[in-house]
Amino acid sequence: MAKVAPACVLVFLVLFAAILLASGQAGPQANMAPARGSQSSNAFRRPPHHKRHCPRNEVFKRCQSSSCGEKKCYHLGQRRPLACTLDCVTGCFCKRRYYRNNNGKCVLRSQCPKIRIPVRLQPAKPGIGTRPE
Numbered sequence: 001m002a003k004v005a006p007a008c009v010l011v012f013l014v015l016f017a018a019i020l021l022a023s024g025q026a027g028p029q030a031n032m033a034p035a036r037g038s039q040s041s042n043a044f045r046r047p048p049h050h051k052r053h054c055p056r057n058e059v060f061k062r063c064q065s066s067s068c069g070e071k072k073c074y075h076l077g078q079r080r081p082l083a084c085t086l087d088c089v090t091g092c093f094c095k096r097r098y099y100r101n102n103n104g105k106c107v108l109r110s111q112c113p114k115i116r117i118p119v120r121l122q123p124a125k126p127g128i129g130t131r132p133e
Contacts, residue, residue, distance in 0.1 A: 070099075
């Protein structure tokens with residue numbers, strides 16, 4: 001029993017570290033020392049905040065899911081994903097109420113190409129709309 005407790009603690013620590021890395025709470029930068037001459041000891045330093053310029057109808061976002069960060073025209077008529085990916089993408093995303101079209105531009109829903117949903121044709125039943133042979 002005395003050997004089981006340290007093994008359980010080790011498994012717990014490994015799982016905890018994996019969860020921290022997956023959620024972005026820790027990373028390779030966590031062990032880096034601050035830059036020389038820095039007055040802050042914070043290892044997670046952010047670059048200076050200045051306005052990012054994005055194309056029309058787009059906004060700059062930090063660490064967004066690539067699957068759920070913005071709507072796309074081809075999503076119309078489809079079910080949304082049950083879950084978002086855990087990746088972290090920083091950049092320009094479509095503003096609220098805008099959709100990214102096939103040309104990469106953010107447009108209103110009304111400007112998205114019309115979606116043609118294929119119609120499943122049922123096989124004809126004898127006697128209904130068919131000619132006897």
